[in-house]
Amino acid sequence: MSIQLKNVHFEYEDNLLFHNIDFTFKENTIYTLLGPSGTGKSTLLDLLKKSSEPTNGVIQYQHLSVTDIVTVFQKNQLFPWSTVSDTLELPLKITKYPVSKRTNKIMALAEELSLEDLLSRKIPMLSGGQVQRVAIGQGLAMQPKVLLLDEPTSSLDQEAKEEIQEILLKEQKKRGHMMIVVTHDIEEAVYLGQEILLLKDQQLQLFHNPTTHLHDRRNDVAFYQFCIEMRKQVRT
Amino acid sequence: MNQYRSSFFRSLSLGILSYLGVWYLIYFVSQNHAIPDPLVTISNMWTTKEVLFLHTSASTLRILAALFFSIIVGVPTGILLSTYPQLDRIISPLLYFLYPLPKVALLPVLMLFWGLGDFSKILLLFSIIVLQMIVLVRDGANRIPKNYQKTMTNFHASTWQRIYYLMLPAVFPHILVSLRTSIGIALASLFFAENYATQYGLGYLILSSWTKMDYVEMFSGIFCIALLGFLFFQVIDFLERFSYRS
Numbered sequence: 001m002s003i004q005l006k007n008v009h010f011e012y013e014d015n016l017l018f019h020n021i022d023f024t025f026k027e028n029t030i031y032t033l034l035g036p037s038g039t040g041k042s043t044l045l046d047l048l049k050k051s052s053e054p055t056n057g058v059i060q061y062q063h064l065s066v067t068d069i070v071t072v073f074q075k076n077q078l079f080p081w082s083t084v085s086d087t088l089e090l091p092l093k094i095t096k097y098p099v100s101k102r103t104n105k106i107m108a109l110a111e112e113l114s115l116e117d118l119l120s121r122k123i124p125m126l127s128g129g130q131v132q133r134v135a136i137g138q139g140l141a142m143q144p145k146v147l148l149l150d151e152p153t154s155s156l157d158q159e160a161k162e163e164i165q166e167i168l169l170k171e172q173k174k175r176g177h178m179m180i181v182v183t184h185d186i187e188e189a190v191y192l193g194q195e196i197l198l199l200k201d202q203q204l205q206l207f208h209n210p211t212t213h214l215h216d217r218r219n220d221v222a223f224y225q226f227c228i229e230m231r232k233q234v235r236t
Numbered sequence: 237m238n239q240y241r242s243s244f245f246r247s248l249s250l251g252i253l254s255y256l257g258v259w260y261l262i263y264f265v266s267q268n269h270a271i272p273d274p275l276v277t278i279s280n281m282w283t284t285k286e287v288l289f290l291h292t293s294a295s296t297l298r299i300l301a302a303l304f305f306s307i308i309v310g311v312p313t314g315i316l317l318s319t320y321p322q323l324d325r326i327i328s329p330l331l332y333f334l335y336p337l338p339k340v341a342l343l344p345v346l347m348l349f350w351g352l353g354d355f356s357k358i359l360l361l362f363s364i365i366v367l368q369m370i371v372l373v374r375d376g377a378n379r380i381p382k383n384y385q386k387t388m389t390n391f392h393a394s395t396w397q398r399i400y401y402l403m404l405p406a407v408f409p410h411i412l413v414s415l416r417t418s419i420g421i422a423l424a425s426l427f428f429a430e431n432y433a434t435q436y437g438l439g440y441l442i443l444s445s446w447t448k449m450d451y452v453e454m455f456s457g458i459f460c461i462a463l464l465g466f467l468f469f470q471v472i473d474f475l476e477r478f479s480y481r482s
Contacts, residue, residue, distance in 0.1 A: 071390050093401070
């Protein structure tokens with residue numbers, strides 16, 4: 001399973017965002033996408049999701065259809081009239097998941113994301129971190145082969161941010177889906193990404209993350225050294 | 237549920253007591269035979285309760301029928317106009333033209349086309365409620381955040397799924413707002429609608445007792461209309477519990 005970008009060129013209102021990009025996203029890998037504002041990080045997700053089409057070039061999907069790709073948005077994607085349980089059930093209803101298995105599925109997701117006690121609570125009554133956990137649960141309910149996340153922790157405090165990052169790593173390890181995370185937070189990009197992509201000057205640059213094998217990365221100097229190196233790459 | 241029931245009865249008693257209080261004050265100050273003694277009127281209401289029940293039922297059924305058809309027509313039309321802005325640009329000028337028109341002025345025309353029976357009366361009430369509902373539902377649907385639409389696209393929802401899971405719950409508060417404002421106008425219009433070719437209805441009761449100068453009966457009818465309005469508002473308040481506030 002892979003997504004292959006071949007000579008992808010994209011312009012929007014006379015703005016050139018991608019110039020002949022060639023890149024292959026491989027299965028069971030976490031990619032984080034960094035880049036200065038306005039370079040088209042979210043646009044790349046739209047292209048991968050087929051929400052928009054490249055001006056030139058093609059995107060090829062191998063052993064994958066567009067319904068296997070699910071996006072978790074930055075914020076405000078959950079309906080305020082729904083409870084947590086209804087929210088997790090929505091994709092199951094839309095995809096006509098068997099009614100008899102829905103409750104078990106919702107309970108399993110709630111357990112994985114520590115949402116068991118919040119199932120009957122309405123969305124506006126949740127904290128930012130809880131909302132994001134529900135949004136991730138809603139995405140996972142679709143059983144995606146590719147999970148796209150657009151700045152999933154941008155509006156969260158440090159504690160909630162780290163909690164979401166741990167959940168994303170745990171779920172990816174368990175399910176083995178491809179995950180592409182857009183973020184402006186370099187530390188997050190290095191913590192989550194096995195491969196770090198830098199979108200700059202209309203091109204994608206790939207950096208392999210050498211710190212993924214470290215045991216306690218948040219307390220390891222090598223992790224922060226790589227963060228500094230990535231920061232230089234983004235800024236130069 | 238128990239909490240709602242006790243709140244309903246508290247609200248009902250408070251409403252009736254304050255209504256009677258204001259009425260008694262006007263009766264006491266005016267000392268005019270056109271304003272009857274509230275206690276005499278209440279006692280008359282009890283003795284004529286069967287007749288009052290028939291009049292109130294007739295009016296209630298007409299309003300319920302008008303509400304039903306307004307929802308059936310107004311909600312899909314509002315959603316349709318929001319979904320297809322080109323259609324909205326064509327239809328909206330007509331809506332805005334008809335909206336401020338006093339619909340009771342159309343009653344003779346409605347009677348000419350659809351006769352003197354219940355249908356033309358219900359049609360009049362319908363014409364009052366439905367325009368407001370279309371406009372409010374359309375505006376409500378237009379205000380649905382783009383992110384919610386993106387969520388439905390993300391899950392590859394069909395048009396019907398979008399309508400059922402997103403648009404209907406999102407416009408539900410707007411339906412209630414339109415009902416709240418139009419029920420008052422619809423009740424007021426009963427006077428005109430029930431003035432012709434009927435012997436049942438609160439409008440008929442009030443107008444016929446007015447011409448007979450039977451003010452006790454007239455105020456009994458007015459009290460029933462007030463009670464009916466109160467009950468409709470309570471139902472809307474109850475439904476609002478299932479709604480969300482944006």
